Amino acid sequence: MIDAAVEALADNPDAGIDEIADFSGHGRSTVYRHFPSRQAVLEAAVADISAKSNDGYRRIIESHDDIRATLFEIGVHSAETALRHRFVYLSGFEVQQLFTRAAGDDDLPVARFLEDAQRRGEIRRDLPVEWLMLQLAALTIALVGDVESGRIGCSEAPRILGETFSAMVGLRS
Amino acid sequence: MTTARRDAERNRRKVIEAATRLLGRDPSASLLEISQASGVGRTTLYRHFSDRNALVDSVLEEVIDRARERAIAVQADPEDPVHAIRALSEVHLETALLMGPLIQARDGASPVIEATKESEKGPTRVFLAAARRAGTIRTDQPLTWQQTVMRVVILTAVDRVRDGVAIEDAQLLVADTLVSILVPPGS
Numbered sequence: 001m002i003d004a005a006v007e008a009l010a011d012n013p014d015a016g017i018d019e020i021a022d023f024s025g026h027g028r029s030t031v032y033r034h035f036p037s038r039q040a041v042l043e044a045a046v047a048d049i050s051a052k053s054n055d056g057y058r059r060i061i062e063s064h065d066d067i068r069a070t071l072f073e074i075g076v077h078s079a080e081t082a083l084r085h086r087f088v089y090l091s092g093f094e095v096q097q098l099f100t101r102a103a104g105d106d107d108l109p110v111a112r113f114l115e116d117a118q119r120r121g122e123i124r125r126d127l128p129v130e131w132l133m134l135q136l137a138a139l140t141i142a143l144v145g146d147v148e149s150g151r152i153g154c155s156e157a158p159r160i161l162g163e164t165f166s167a168m169v170g171l172r173s
Numbered sequence: 174m175t176t177a178r179r180d181a182e183r184n185r186r187k188v189i190e191a192a193t194r195l196l197g198r199d200p201s202a203s204l205l206e207i208s209q210a211s212g213v214g215r216t217t218l219y220r221h222f223s224d225r226n227a228l229v230d231s232v233l234e235e236v237i238d239r240a241r242e243r244a245i246a247v248q249a250d251p252e253d254p255v256h257a258i259r260a261l262s263e264v265h266l267e268t269a270l271l272m273g274p275l276i277q278a279r280d281g282a283s284p285v286i287e288a289t290k291e292s293e294k295g296p297t298r299v300f301l302a303a304a305r306r307a308g309t310i311r312t313d314q315p316l317t318w319q320q321t322v323m324r325v326v327i328l329t330a331v332d333r334v335r336d337g338v339a340i341e342d343a344q345l346l347v348a349d350t351l352v353s354i355l356v357p358p359g360s
Contacts, residue, residue: 126349138325138326138328138329142322142324151317151318151321152317163313163314164314164318164354168350168353172358
């Protein structure tokens with residue numbers, strides 16, 4: 001059902017319960033049993049996307065030897081996820097929350113990675129991790145906006161965010 | 174200028190000054206309060222500004238014009254991008270802090286602000302273009318993206334200031350962030 005919701009919203013950011021029902025092959029009442037409202041749908045879809053995206057970040061971080069390459073790939077991944085699911089970023093959903101830790105929240109692999117890297121002196125220490133994560137969120141959102149308005153091509157966008165994030169976070173050579 | 178025109182201009186100024194002050198503190202300040210604070214009668218106020226949005230737009234125009242003058246006064250030197258970025262982002266951060274409440278005071282998006290986003294003649298864009306030509310700012314990213322980055326980082330800083338971070342600290346965060354993104358590695 002969540003997959004159907006994600007598909008429906010990707011197809012049309014204004015998709016409602018009817019469209020989700022179409023994509024899922026189920027009736028409206030079945031959909032309502034899972035999601036009492038459109039907001040509930042958005043939240044479930046975003047949670048799902050976020051979880052899968054975090055898996056992607058973990059894979060990137062675990063396979064890293066070169067810090068610059070890892071930072072670049074993190075930026076690329078953030079861009080690709082956002083562009084693939086741009087309905088989230090265009091729906092007015094509070095996207096920031098995907099990038100910041102709520103009190104008691106643990107799993108933001110990128111934030112943990114940055115904290116570790118700062119401790120090891122592998123990245124700059126003068127900017128707090130919280131600030132860096134805020135920038136990643138804001139830049140990703142703005143990137144989607146620039147692609148939507150045609151200022152940046154969809155194919156070069158991930159590379160651009162990768163370089164921007166890497167330059168922002170890394171040590172100056 | 175005739176006396177009548179001078180008086181009209183002076184009244185307009187008073188209203189704009191009062192509006193800037195009051196709306197900056199409280200975006201819901203009423204036109205009555207503004208007219209009282211300005212010493213100009215309400216009828217006169219309405220002669221100059223047809224409605225609240227018109228007044229807010231005029232205030233925004235003033236803020237933006239002043240910001241433009243300050244940005245030009247920075248004399249951003251393409252050969253010294255670090256200093257230029259610091260100085261320009263200081264102007265932008267202070268301007269954005271001023272504009273926040275004013276934007277809230279208005280009903281709907283302001284055409285004044287939309288116009289600045291597309292502007293190609295702003296001092297910051299002029300600086301970025303010149304510095305790119307001089308090779309002191311990286312050219313492997315689109316100029317429009319570099320403008321977006323500046324805007325985004327500054328707006329994030331505005332949120333932080335509203336959350337209680339000191340302006341000077343926010344300015345440092347902004348400048349350090351932007352320098353690392355815009356200046357080519359190895360410089």
